Amino acid sequence: MNFVALRMLMGDRLKYVGLVAGLAFAALLVTQQASIFNGYIHRMAAWIRDTGGADLWIMDPQTNHTDDAKRIVDTALQRVRSVDGVEWAVPMFKGFLSARLPDGRLQQVRVVGIDDATMIGGPPRMVEGELADLRGDRAVLVNEADLGKKLIVSESGARRPMRVGDRLDINDNEVRVAGVYAKGPEFFWEPMVYTTYSRALRMAPAQRKQLQFVLAKVRPGADTAKVAADIRAATGLAAYTGDEFAWVTMWYIMIQTGILVNFGITIALGFVIGVLVSALLLYTFMIEQSRNFGALKAMGVTNRAIVRMVAVQVLTVGSLGFGIGVGAAVIGGGVLAKADLAFRMVWQIPLIGAGAILICCLVAGILSLARVLRLEPAIVFKGAT
Amino acid sequence: MSTVNLAAGQPTADTRSAAVRCRAVTKSYGKGDTMVTALRGVDLDIAKGELMMLVGPSGCGKTTLISVIAGILDRDGGECSVFDNDFAGMSQRRKTLWRGQNVGFVFQAFNLLPTLTAAENVAVPLMILGQSRHAAVKKARDTLAMVGLGDRTHSLPSQLSGGQQQRVAIARALIHEPKLIVCDEPTSALDHETGHIIMRLLKNVALSQERALVIVTHDARIFGFADRIAKMDDGHIEKIVTSPKDLE
Structure with missing residues (x-):
């Protein structure tokens, strides 16, 4: 029935494109903003990494970052x-x-x-x-x-x-x-x-x-x-390894500049938009398809099979949305990098993006499924009285 | 021609070859003040090889009764067995699987999936039963040829006329060779001539010695195709006749 599920999904082009675009936008926002954030974080401690040879950095205990001139x-x-x-x-x-x-x-x-x-x-x-x-x-x-x-x-x-x-x-x-x-x-x-x-x-x-x-x-x-x-x-005095000093620097700058909160808000917004758009579109898609699902249930499609069908649908739009979103983030990142802006995508970021999109899909899928699973197949008989 | 008055408690159908056997079936919707009683103790036998029509005014309980017979609605009371299966003891999952194997549906609004071709729509019941898409579509083409649509296998429902869509729906109801075919107003959306074509198809192709057909209809033009007609009113069967003339 995966075939039927996919054909039902792709039949309504507008909603299909809307779903994929919503998830792609969420993936783009989450991965791009996370990559820029990571780029800034990486740059905060770049000088420490570039200064090789030593195991320990010794400094005044009140030193907050690499350019904090507290002499000893x-x-x-x-x-x-x-x-x-x-x-x-x-x-x-x-x-x-x-x-x-x-x-x-x-x-x-x-x-x-x-x-x-x-x-x-x-x-x-x-x-x-x-x-x-x-x-x-x-x-x-x-x-x-x-x-x-x-x-x-x-x-x-x-x-x-x-x-x-x-x-x-x-x-x-x-x-x-x-x-x-x-x-x-x-x-x-x-x-x-x-x-x-x-x-x-x-x-x-x-x-x-x-x-x-x-x-x-x-x-x-x-x-x-x-x-x-x-x-x-x-x-x-304070004595840090390079990594420890890097984290001291990064935390201080993140907190003092508000970078952590600002990027956190943008990433969270991207995630929320993704959940809302995909859940709303998928839910309305399911409402419009409820008569078809009712007919399928009447004809012998079990709730378990319905769950599989909806899972196939959300995973398909999720995978496509994620691929397009991350692809756009990578292309955009290349342009940003040429402009000397901070953009650093490490393998963990697409993984986080995938997790975020998976959660979007799960929320959207569960909301939609709740309606379809409750659906009485008798609705296919118009005016069942 | 004979008239059987079930209201008098004298069901005379041959129960040895009964496809459907209902006794004192009741069904209500809602609770308390808003409760509506749709079936008030229905007795009905449908024999194998029989085309039974359920007729009556809107709201008399026809659709509720075929929903109970087809196993998509739970009755509140009474007994109802379909090919010796009583849905009362079955889980929802078993009921759904049983329907998938044994019941074919023809709906008033056709209920074809708009994004599937005619052949793919017809193949759906076989895919539900686990057949591969390739094998199911292959058989669907043969079944479509049987209902006279061998040349429209690749058409989408939107490219077919109402009569052609209903023929696709009939092919879909037949492809998995179910024991029972349930039709809800199969001709009400069609013109007179097309309605007759559809009924001839149901009578000649769908009906067999091992299969029963139940048709809910308002369409008096097709009453003549029935072996028996059960007239319902206010949640019970008023009378069962073998000729439309006896409905007067």
Whole structure:
């Protein structure tokens, strides 16, 4: 009877298209918004993932995210190094400083100062030059993505992207672009400039505390969680793994910006619209088909078979709607990604979308079935009195 | 020609070959002040090979009675067996399965599925019984040929005239070779000539020695096709006659 169920479904083209479109819209909203949300989440902690090499991040316990400048005393570095299980530890500076570009424009930049000796904490990939070029006089590295957008040079009246060899002032300290690096897009938008730790300290305004992070490596065989606990006990500082620091950052930004609630509302609305549209259309479809279902019941179709027929109908529109919705989300995501907007669809998102559509179908199917199953086959005899 | 007055408690049909046997069947709708009694103790026998018509004014209980006989409506009281099966002891599921195997329906409004072709509509009862679509449609084409629609197997109901749609419905009622065929006003939506074609088809093709036909109708033009006519009024059978003239 699956054949009959499908032909009944597809016979009313308008309702069929409406059902598929309703579910496709719900799938599109749920998966697209979830992917954009995931894209933002991913970007919030992108810098932590891009900073490889260390097992633990040590910082002030009140630090809320990667760009939250709460400095710690310089001696913290030595105290971390003295904790049993720590193989090595290096300092890192990170802070917002004002840069004056060659054309005189002011641009806020994030300066990251990495350990002079080891260069641990540097950018993930060099596009031009080498990380070691930072050891050169007044050297900084700039992000490929900022060239031509925020890091621009005016030359003979024409504007061009900043390039290796160009000079700029950071907090009245002249620096020279020694190389260009590449990294994934981030949630924060100010250009990130890498330099050495000691040079970063010279650029930054004098403060009693200058150190932002200590990056530490756990000795092979040592328990990372225990070493982190020992560091916390010995220094009174926070010690996180990369994942833990990423979650601290992500939760803080999600809550403070309202991103979680806003995306949650949009995703929930998509889901509710999907349920309402599909349930309403399927219900009216069943009402219109009730005489046909009545005839089928009279002719010997059991309620169990009716359940199967309705299941086939809702699963068909559900699968089609889901496929079209997710397909549109993927195509739209490709366009969004080209525009450098956050869109990141991981395999779990279509799975969540499928779950949402399945729930839409179940609700719609159950509401419609309740009516059809209660249907007296005697309705096929007009005016049964 | 004879008249059997069941109201006097003298059912004279040959019960040894009875297809349908009803005794004191009652049925009401609603409760309390809104209760409507549709059947007030109906006695009726229908023999195998017989074409029985149920006639009477609107609201007299004809449709309720065929619904009870066909097993799609539960009676409140009395006895009713159809080919020695009493629906009273059956679960809804068993009743539905029994109907699927043993009852063919012809409805006033045809009730063909509008999105299925004529052959697919006719094949539905076989598909309900579990046959493959291919085999069912193949047999449906033969059955449609039997009712004179061999050349319209691919037509949708909307492409057929009322008479052709009713012939498709008859083919659908016949395809699974049921023991009982129940028809509700099969000619009321048709013109006189088409109505006669339909009745000849029912009489000549649908009726057999092992099968009974029950037709509910208002259409006096087709009374002549009946073997017996049961006249109903106010929920009971007033009289059963073998000739329309005796209905006066």
